[in-house]
Amino acid sequence: MRHALEDHLRGSAALARRFGEVFGAGEIAAYLALVHDVGKGTCLWQEGLERAEKAKGRVGVPHKGAGSVLAAQYVGKPFAALVHGHHGGLPDRDRIREELLALAGEAPDAVAAREAVTAVQALVPEIVPPGRLPLPAWLRGLKPGDGPLGVEMLSRMLFSTLVDADYLDTAAHFADQPVHVRPDADVAGLHKRFEERRRSFIADREPGAVDTVREEIYQQVVAAATGAPGMYVLHVPTGGGKTLASMGFALRHAAEHILHRVVVAVPFISITEQNAQVYRQMLDPAEGEHGEPVVLEHHSSADLDGDGTARWARLAAENWDAPVVVTTTVQLFQSLFDRRPSAMRKLHRLAGSVIVLDEVQALPDRLLAPILSALRSLVDHFGATVVFASATQPEFWRMPELEGAARLEMVRNVEELFARLRRVEYAWRLEDGQTWDVLARDIVAEPERQVLAVVNTTVDAARLHRAVTEARAAAGDDDVLVLHLSTRMTAGHRRTVIGEVRERLTLGLPTLVVSTSLIEAGVDLDFPCVYRAMAPAESMQQAAGRCNRDGRRERGRVVIVRPADGGFPKDKAYRAARDATGLHFGPELSDPDDLAALSSYYADRYSAQGSDGRAFGKAIQDLRRDLDFPGVAAEFQMIEEGHTTPAVVLRDCVTAPERDRIEHDIGRLRDGLPCGPVALRRLQPHTAALPRREAEEAVRAGLARPITGDLVEWLGHYDEQRGLDRDQPEDRTQFVV
Template identity: 35%
Template sequence: MFHAHSLTERPESGWQPLADHLVAVGALAGARGGKFGATTAARYAGLLHDLGKYTLAFQRRIRDDWGKVDHATAGAKMAVTLATPSNPRLQTPDLLIARILAHAIAGHHAGLPDSIGTVGALDDRFSRELEPLVDQWRNEIAPDATGLMPPFDLSDVKSGPERLPRALAFFGRMVFSTLVDADFRDTEAFYAAAEGKPVDRDWPRLPDVVDRLIVRLDAHMAALAAGAADTPVNRLRGEILGNVRAGAAKSTGLFTLTVPTGGGKTLASLAFALDHAKRHGLDRIVYAIPFTSVIDQTAEIFRDVLGDDVVLEHHSSIDEEKLGGRTARDKLRLAMEDWAAPIVVTTNVQLFESLHSHRPSRARRLHNLARAVIVLDEAQTIPRPVLRPCVAAIGELAKRYGTSVVLCTATQPALGKADGFPDGPDLDPSRELAPEPDRLTRALARVRLARVGDLDDEALVSALEASRQGLVIVNSRRHALALFDCARAAGLDGVTHLSTRQYAADRVRILAGVRQRLKDGRPCRVIATSLVEAGVDVDFPRVWRAEAGLDQIAQAAGRCNREGKRPIDESLVTVFRAPDHPPPREIAGLVADMGRVSARHDDLLTNAAIRDYFGEVFWRIGPERLDVHGVMKAWRLSAGVPSFDYRKVGEAFRLIDSEMAPVIVAIEAEAKQAIDDLERSFLPPGSAARKLQRFLVQIPPRIRFGLIARGDVRLIRERDLGDQFAVLVTDKLYRADVGLHWEAADGNDLDLLMA
């Protein structure tokens, strides 16, 4: 008997038969791939993924813990061999797909490999001498290498020789996702059954609960309307909601939702997603948000409206891939998130890094993006150095995977082919969910923009002192904290500091206090970084914004006179230069772009000015700097043989260039309990990571290293968890009003990164 997984403390009769595992994984992978026409291809990969376990060497290993045996390469190699026609010079579609599937099979544990050229690449692995297979596999699993090519419409990729390999490489990544998830699921089920521990991770299916969710949303919207004043802004919000929901009847694909800040985009886009999912039988809704600072607010809104049992909030910065011990069972206890929930609220980092990752834990969730609704909130915030591959990925999902993607923003970036964006998708104007966005912008105009010269911190404090309620937004955490100290020293009443120095749970409480002070008419002076611009619902009579790009200026303006209750002339957004805190080079370039555009537009907050601005930015940057990692050139085909750089792309691609490292601030009881349970191994590391995500502060790695060296931060279970759980020990370095003030550890004035 050949076995897939062992239970060393039990007789072999209780071990998992290899054929059972391969057939089960093939069936599970095929079911997942069926959503995008890959039933046959995914089943084929599943049947062959552990073929190398049909060797005497591997069976000795699991019986006697005897060395390491490569059990993945054999299946990858056989996948190509079985699909090769009798005439080896004949290149067939099935052979091409088999070569692509070989990457997924070879990488189902270590990650998708490159095709050629590096140690561990597919050609390198195929050249190695492998343990001989025992022929028993042919009768037990009988893989069929025909019909592997999916029924895709590839007419759109024929216009450029580089487009077909991109589409096929993406298909390979999606099949890899089905395989990894199926393998994890079946292996997890085997060990859970053996230990008598049921796997309780199943979510309700969206099609089964969508009617209930729509009823809840309708009741919530009715209550909001009943309690809202009859104002022009609220009437426009109602009009926008009606138009957006009417658009849900349109076919799946790419949509835009261009609504000025304060127009009710969040709930309107949720209403569209639910209605659209019901209309087309889609499987889930993924709401991607640019910053972790806003995800808590959005997830809380969705839980309040729809219920806790359908919303997954996933944005942990703890790297779950690096957790756990060496055995399969240890890794499975992590229960790495597969985004199977009906409603997923996540970050752009999680979404786009998963779409370009070679690593199994991240790629595992990708098949759940097929036949989904993806709402990209604040779509203009996708970082420009990776904008082309990000746009290409969402275009691919919309074109060939039954996915609807909504580019949702007040400042719509010019990403379509008609806009001249490199490799841009076809953005049909008729698929704008809020018709007449120019009219909406005019109707929702609520502020006056004033560009002034230098304002140092003393001048800003004086301006705040003269305004009972006001918001200042600056470009760095360093500046925000310095300005906050200056305002406190001046004795300003109601002054509040808000940045990513504070962990998410504290930011939620701080914002709740700010909103209450604004509502009560009490003094409320907030000094914040740009995190407050991305969908944070606050309404100030005055806003000051340090110079930045026009999109950020427009977002800042959305925090001023948000409800339209004040006269426009009294609702002033002042754009200033901070002489002692100049913007970083990237933002300085955007300031210059805005300066050129301002000469051509009297009103910078119109859609025409914003389109012009993005065109200026993309022209200045150029196509190469919109894809700094060369992702768009990483996929090649030569005579039906793929040369794909999965691993190179996965290792290089980062949505945000500046690496940050998490520090856990375990001051609150919930965080303390999670840390205690983790230390005593009562809580799996993956579960701990998700419990602790609300208590993380991101800091530069070199600063965290210094805190660890000084004993201000300690690593939990370093031997098996590495540096993933770094917990603040010196509690006095954190205060809710200031956040994590790491400079106080040794008095050094260290560089701080932007929020």
């Protein structure tokens, strides 16, 4: 179905203007979208389109040159990169210089570009404006060293408006429907609904000893929402009610300052699932009420920009068009520093938003410079407010990127709050010889009979789970249920297990859970006893937050152990964190919830990594200043050992109708047929994570099959306790089949 070029250019421009106006760059955004496909106006491209339609193939004729020249002439040379990269991704500055130089000559591409401008100008005369378009005034006020960073961030946000507008207009045409962009949410109404449902939620809960303190915290946090937009710190102990308090703040703050949405980013998928469920209960229309869902849960990590990925599959990328978005910090920041269109199309939604970074202590040290710099730019120039939420607040204001930025505290008397919410005692068992079998027998022998054990890797979790299962069988205690949690399980499987754990804990049934660290930040579970493999101080304190969470006992017990065979990340930052932990925490030293010791710990941890900033991502900042978008994307990896690969798993328990829907979605994505983001949303509950190298091995072994991009369909065995497990974890070529 033909799409008239004039209609597409003007339709995309109108959408981009709407998106760019949120951060004061509507005119530039509209112009870049207006000229992005001008190159399709040549006879050569139109002839290629006719051949492609007959052969059902690609046009095969470049079309980005004309729009790149216009963008350079009327906006500025750096912004030609946005038009040049609207399909393949943002290029580096040298590439754009070379392209523009070539397009100024008499080569065939240069002649074609001028031909396209002349032809399209006859239909869309506004592609040649009377003069250069003014850039935002704040760019001129930046310090010399910050100017290039300002141009880089503005480029990212404008690129987002361009590719989102392009995709939306294209999708609407081929679906033969009007473009659907949600109107601005009634945030004040959402805040009112949230408050009403929160009061009902609290009234329905069995009261606990910490509820009074949680309510005090909530009221302080919501009162702080009347303050000016900026960078806020929410520092409360584990179990202090951050999930509700941060949303109460965000909605009231957005209503006070006419902001557009709330984006909540958390470090683990398990928390997105839990938080999204809570927020849906508080904000989505009730059964029988009219209106679209309010809360979008987005943690799909599928790379939809790879070679051979169909354009329609890229249209399935999520663009965060919702009043409340719950995502992961990996999804947020990996997209923010990416160069690919489908990853970046959502970024303009961050402008004029409240961005809540929950469990902010999990941000990687080696990327703090670009992360903090970008967050400050979003606050200073794009109308955002950022909330740093954690029980173990890192010392971010020691970093030069936040020099001079106001630290807006949301609660008073933090030390007093920690003392009032002290609910555990620590026991340190750091002796040698603690094999998985020894630890498993200790866990099974715990008199509490409800124990959580948290380890550092998915391999360790599988090994300890097997050992605990065997120790339970040897003890002949059939009443005890042994459960497992890790990202090798599908999202739906994890959600089911967490629900089962919560129910068993409430009923007082004997339950032993072995988990990776995904459980220790924000997952609302209450064990009388927690075992934690030795880890950085913030991880140990977060694990302790799952112990005696509601204060129903005088003291819970947290046992810190050092497994003889335990693994841990090998990066420099993790080693620095472990070494600093050993200096401040342990027997005869402090416990992990000592605030003064935590402050000293962060100081030692940061200084151990060097003072020149390179350990914190200074090299990435240099690449950003050079407008080297491919270089930034290559260097900025939230998961240091490479991305994980999302694997869709059709478990045996999936119902026949659901199986049909999943297979239908997989088929449309694999064939490159129109499906929109809803297909990926439906696949999220059925998706587990594998290290990329393991996924590649599985594809070669016939145990997985590509769908689109790096998304794969798992064809091998799925263990109903441990997910995508291996009999021999140390042998990376042997899958359980």
